[in-house]
Amino acid sequence: MDSRLTVGIDVGGTKTAAVLMSGCRTVLADTVEPTDRSAPPEQSASQCRRLIDSLLEMTHSARDALHAVGVGLPGLIAPDRTFRDSIILPAWRDVDFESLLGSRLGVPVTVDNDTTMAALGHFASLRPHGRPRCLVCLTLGTGVGGAVLLDGIPLRGSDGTAGQIGHLVVEPSGRRCDCGSKGCLNAYASGTAISARYAELKAEESRPHDASAVASNIDLRTALRNGDDAADRALREAVNALTTAVSGMVNVLNPELVVLGGGVAGLGRRLTDPVQAGVSRHSFPAPARRVRVCVAAHGPLTGAVGAAVTAGMLSGTEPSDSFRLCHTVERDTR
Known part of the structure; x- marks a missing residue:
């Protein structure tokens, strides 16, 4: 050893x-x-x-x-x-x-x-011929984190705050984010936000006396596998928000690779395929053809x-x- x-x-x-x-x-x-x-x-x-x-x-x-x-x-x-x-x-x-x-x-x-x-960590998994000049990473967990690598070096900005992709506004009059703003990607595509939206939709369906009881019994992945309409809608809304944010990053930075990590990325191609398709529709043609959306290595x-x-x-x-x-x-x- x-x-x-x-x-x-x-x-x-x-x-x-x-x-x-x-x-x-x-x-x-x-x-x-x-x-x-x-x-x-x-x-x-x-x-x-x-x-x-x-x-x-x-x-x-x-x-x-x-x-x-x-x-x-x-x-x-x-x-x-x-x-x-x-x-x-x-x-x-x-x-x-x-x-x-x-x-x-x-x-x-x-x-x-x-x-x-x-x-x-993802960059370290790539062999030299597959190393991108620009890599964008989003982690979709309790919150939405973001980072950008240029030639393997993190883009930091003057104050160290570059890469806050989770706080890109995808809906100006939308949901309140924990940061105090409205319509941030974080309020739509984090695992916390998706689960909360699913609970809200299920509560609307069943009209329970205690909506928190519905939320406490949620297993989103099981619901998706079972074809639950509320789960499909919650994920679709998250994908739409994610597509908006990623398409903007693709137009601005022209990355070869967009990496999705965090708990939500455990959905695999159920997440990456619609984001890839959405980016192809909403980004400039040349960078849209080049970029690949994948899960963390x-x-x-x-x-x-x-x-x-x-x-x-x-x-x-x-x-x-x-x-x-x-x-x-x-x-x-x-």
Whole structure:
């Protein structure tokens, strides 16, 4: 086993995933726990350390083999690498999580936005001939995150806020978003929004005395498989909003690849096929012909993989040029 180990952690609104990766980019182990969104940063740092200990124990690895840790967090990352704020983690504001976790571990810690890490995780899965010049990534989970890679390098903007695709307005007078605006993509295409819309439609159908009882028993994927009209409509509305946002990104950025991650992307081609078709109808012909819509390469672990790869690169485990990110990531199947 390669002695240079890195850990990647993806803190989501519902789950926190972690992977242990060797220096030759093999995923050795992974684990997932629920996320406590009300927890302060110190408690989350303790959870991260516990996840790391679990991964090392699972693979019988020594702690001194751990070379670096990467963490993807669902919020705005300032240019000085501090975690600025987040709708998903309301107790966090202006947190130096790199130092907070690094002091507990004694190894370098790299923090970035969770969707940026997912974009890098997908990029790392591609072989050199398949590497796009421009990649757009959206994670559809508790919220809608966004990231853009140009030649493998994240587009950040002057204030570190570039890539907030979830807050593109797709319906100016539409649903209220958690950010305070109206009609954001986040209010239509997040897993939270789709489930809420499905609950609303089912409540309208059955007129129950307690609509929350309907929401509590929802299994959207089962409903879709069973041909539930309300589920189909909720997903169709999400796809329409997603198509509007992605078509705009295609016209502006001319990407070769649009990657969809997060829990909603588990729908696979039921999601990607109508988005691809919608983009073909609503974008300029040339970029519409070029772009491909796909799901994230490592499913719900893509963000964690990206965090591990990024941490290894920035800490010196691997050469620091961005093109190393195109080398493929493999899984240990022993």
